[in-house]
Amino acid sequence: MENGSTDKALLLLIKKFEEAKERNSNFSQRAFAQRLGLSSGALSEILKGKRLLTSQVKKKLANKLHLSPLEQLDFFEKETPQLLAPAKLDYHRLTNDQFQMIAEWPHYAILNLIKTKGFKPSVSWIARRLNLSARVAQETWERLFRLNHLKQQGQKVQREYPRLDTSDNVINLSVRKAHLEDLKLMENSLLNTPVELRDHTSMTLVMNKKDLKKAKELIRLFQDKFSEEIECNPAEEVYRLSISLFPLTSVSEEQ
Numbered sequence: 600m601e602n603g604s605t606d607k608a609l610l611l612l613i614k615k616f617e618e619a620k621e622r623n624s625n626f627s628q629r630a631f632a633q634r635l636g637l638s639s640g641a642l643s644e645i646l647k648g649k650r651l652l653t654s655q656v657k658k659k660l661a662n663k664l665h666l667s668p669l670e671q672l673d674f675f676e677k678e679t680p681q682l683l684a685p686a687k688l689d690y691h692r693l694t695n696d697q698f699q700m701i702a703e704w705p706h707y708a709i710l711n712l713i714k715t716k717g718f719k720p721s722v723s724w725i726a727r728r729l730n731l732s733a734r735v736a737q738e739t740w741e742r743l744f745r746l747n748h749l750k751q752q753g754q755k756v757q758r759e760y761p762r763l764d765t766s767d768n769v770i771n772l773s774v775r776k777a778h779l780e781d782l783k784l785m786e787n788s789l790l791n792t793p794v795e796l797r798d799h800t801s802m803t804l805v806m807n808k809k810d811l812k813k814a815k816e817l818i819r820l821f822q823d824k825f826s827e828e829i830e831c832n833p834a835e836e837v838y839r840l841s842i843s844l845f846p847l848t849s850v851s852e853e854q
Contacts, residue, residue, distance in 0.1 A: 607673045608652050612645070615664050635663045671824070702777045704784060705731055705739045708837050710748060713756050716833040720756045729837070781841045803847065818842055 619626045619634075632642040636659065644650035652660075657675060666674055708729050712718060719725075726736035743749040747759050788797050806814065825840065 608657060608675075609645070609648065611666075611670060611674050612652075612660065612664075616646070635660055702774070703739070704777070704780050704839070705729060705735060706743060706748075708839075709736075709739055709743060710758055711837045713749070713758065714832045714834060715837065716835060718756075718833075781839070784839060785841060808850070814844060818844065 616631050629639045632639045661671060661674055722737045722740055726733050749756055750759055
């Protein structure tokens with residue numbers, strides 16, 4: 600093996616070849632090479648670890664292999680954020696003041712609810728679908744119009760901005776409050792939503808503080824790819840995806 604960083608990519612390539620052979624026992628390495636747009640000799644050297652999987656080769660193979668977002672993270676490893684950056688979705692960035700006006704979760708729920716099948720621009724209908732009080736639904740609905748996040752187009756209501764986000768590393772009370780609201784929403788989901796309609800998962804790992812920037816980039820990339828793969832319009836329901844990464848150890852500045 601010429602480069603240890605290609606181990607995951609090579610293992611995934613071998614896995615895809617084995618899966619193809621399981622589906623068709625007559626599927627050959629030559630046929631796999633043709634599918635990937637490689638010569639049989641080049642593929643043979645790659646599979647034996649004699650030829651390096653460069654960034655450009657990886658990008659070419661990823662398109663041919665139809666890798667899922669999670670598989671792409673493994674396949675590209677350290678290069679992932681840079682190589683897949685063009686696929687990043689466009690967001691309208693909110694200033695701190697703008698975010699404070701719509702920090703509570705019902706604002707974002709309504710902005711997405713309008714994209715569901717059978718949506719009705721009725722406050723009572725919105726309140727019923729999102730389990731909100733009539734007062735909160737009314738105030739949130741009116742605020743979204745007043746701040747130009749929603750607009751009336753004939754008989755339809757549309758979003759002014761398809762996607763919203765805030766700058767990273769911003770610390771203010773509104774952002775903290777929004778994250779605390781997420782915890783309450785997750786608790787309610789754990790207690791009341793059937794397991795077949797939700798997914799809650801976590802993992803514990805060790806990492807270095809210097810890798811935190813890269814970790815955040817990977818999380819943002821995953822969010823974009825997840826939305827790109829899963830989100831549809833119109834859809835049936837509004838879901839919330841929450842991802843947290845935080846230290847369990849007492850972080851020492853001396854370490």
